[in-house]
Amino acid sequence: MSHGTVSPRVGDAATELLAGAQEAFPAGELERKLGQGRPLRIKLGFDPTRPDLHLGHAVVLRGLRRFQEAGHHIVLIIGDFTAQLGDPTGKDKARPPLSSEDVEANAQSYLDQFGVVVDLERVEVRRNSEWLGKLDLSATLKLAAKATVAQMLARENFARRYERGDAIGLHEFLYPLLQGYDSVAIRADVELGGLDQRFNLLVGRDLLAAYGQEPQVCITYPILEGTDGKEKMSKSLDNYVGLTMEPGEMYGRTMSIPDALLPAWYRLTTGWSAPETASRLENLASGQLHPRDAKMALARRIVELYHGQPTALRAEEGFVKQFQRKAIPDDVPTVAIAERRVNICQALVTAGQVKSTSVARQKIAEGAVKILSGDQTVRVTDPRAEIEIPAEGVVIRLGKSIVRIVPG
């Protein structure tokens, strides 16, 4: 490691590349690699376990795009092999493995979504089954010998599970090694990942050294909290805003975040420059900017990033109309029902607003079900009520969700 030889230009380049990152280590290493004057091989891996990419993924993807724009070589790894194993990261319990059909379908869906943030034309896409599938037992043992149980237990979530007496599958210890082996297979110079990936990234770094290659630089990105303001954003908790979500839902979900999340979301999801973000947040802090308006600006911005400005404005109008003025929105989801006359509970179930007629009855008892026609709103009070379905359909509202039922 040569200290003090980094030119100012290389240093500036590194700073720019690291915008939005949480940390990069070892310190100075990225600058050193940049100083070699060649395009670096930048690795980013995803396990296609769940088919929706969300704003949390976008934080890292935006970092990746910076490297791409600077002319570095991007290697996107679809963890089709590791997905069947299940990353223990962030889980306090073992994950059920996925079938290979699921993995395949998800992988394709992921690829489509990567394109929303990075330029897929200039990305090398690899599947890790390509090399992991070929590892025989002796190679696997050799790989396993590179790490110790103590190293694995040093990791907080393994340690916690161990202490609590929960099961830890042996294969789970292998996961970080396999992810690390990906780095070896593609000769990574740099690996990006969420902060929660730090351990796995480090294992990759160690493995590169163990296999006689130059160790990778590890760059982590902050974890984005989900719309509930409590847990990290994830599909399984349904506290996420998906990158390919329909604009109205994207806008609405963003509006539902707690105010306390505004600063973090401004910094991590908007792509606004640091100064611009800071000045907006100052206005918010000083009370010049109403939290609601700050949130609307955020929601508008997010929809704009993924659907374009005109769509964002329409999403906002729709939101204001529906929720702030409580009018029937323009694009109500429509469900067709064969009968011309149905029981209200049955209709709610068929329309997917409730999962059973029992629940429908309860919601009616709670006064949550309303039928809207024109500017008339009628609250349904009798679970045995029958509703007529006219040719133009009928709009039913249950709490926040609205559905138009048409004859079919």
Place this chain on the structure above:
RNA sequence: GGGGGGGUUCCCGAGCGGUCAAAGGGACCUGACUGUAAAUCAGGCGGCUCAGCCUUCGAAGGUUCGAAUCCUUCCCCCCCCA
């Protein structure tokens, strides 16, 4: 291999022969209040042809008028010893 402790409704976690669709908490849904925020209060949270009925307490059998609770076998998890 031996000994011990466990598997309860989405999660945690009570129950240990009837009054149990099963305490309590969390999550979630709805109503009120709002800015579809937070906080708060209220209700709900297995299903149905819903004042009643039906199916649940790891699985399968059995005992009993009656079982989540007792017995048998099986499956799975954890701990200790080897």
